[in-house]
Amino acid sequence: MIEIKDIYKSFGDNEVLKGISGKFEEGVTNLIIGGSGSGKTTLLKCMIGLHQPDKGTVLYDGREFTQLNFEERIEIRKEIGMLFQGSALFDSMTVEENIMFPLNMFTDQPRSEKLDRVNFCLERVNLADKNKLFPAELSGGMKKRVGIARAIAMNPKYLFCDEPNSGLDPKTSIVIDELIKEITEEYKTTTIVVTHDMNSVMGIGDYIIFLHEGKKFWEGSKEEIAKTDIEELNDFVFASRFMKAAKGKF
C-alpha cells in the first residue's frame, strides 16, 4: 500500500500540487486522473522521488520515502516497476536486453537466471520468442508490452504506469489496460496509473483520484464516477461526444 499525505509542490511561483492525500491499496488498479496540466505527472514524480515535494509525505507500506537517505531510497526503488509514457525502450538494445537491463543494474544473478526471468516476463505479456527484435521492429502496442515486461522484471511490489495508452488505438489500449489489471491482481502489486483516458477509467478504475488545478477534487470507483454531480469532474468525464451520448446509461 502507498499512502500520500498532504503533498505540495511548486515550480517557482506556479503552485502545481496543493495538498494531495490518498491511499493506494495493493492488488487493485489505482488511477490518477485529471485534465492536462492538473498535476498528475508531477504527483507521480513526487511519489517515486524524481521530484522532492515541498511538503507532505509518501509512505511505502509504512516506510516514509521522503525521509530516507540515498541508499535507503534505492532499496525501495528496486521494488518499483515503471512503465514510462512512450515506453522509453533503449533503441539500440534488443527486446531481451531491454528487459534484462534492470536485472543487470540491480542484481548479480547469473546470466542464465536472468534469461529465464526475461523469458518468463516475455511470455507473461504474450511476446514469447521476440527476444532478438529491436524496438524499431515493434508496433506501438508491442513496445508497451515490452515496457510492461521490463517493469515487472524485478518482480515489483509497486507498479507505476504513466499514460500507458498514449498513442495506441482503442482496441490495443484495452489489451494494455487488461494486462496491467491482470498483473496487478496476479502479483498483488500496488499499481498506480496516470491517465486522462476515460476508456481506461471505465475499464480498470478500481480506485480513482481526480485532480483539478492541483487539488484532489474527488475520489471513488468507476461505478461511482459517472454518477457524480461535481461540476469539474462532470466536465472531465463527459467531455467526449461518446461519453455525452452515454450519459445516464451507466
Ligand SMILES: Nc1ncnc2c1ncn2[C@@H]1O[C@H](COP(=O)(O)OP(=O)(O)OP(=O)(O)O)[C@@H](O)[C@H]1O
Ligand atoms: N520540471 C518542471 N518545471 C517547471 N514546471 C513544471 C515542471 N513539471 C511540470 N511543470 C508544470 O506543472 C504543471 C502540471 O504539469 P503536469 O505535467 O504534472 O500535468 P499533467 O496533469 O500530468 O498534464 P498532462 O496530462 O498534459 O501530461 C504544468 O503547469 C507544468 O508546466
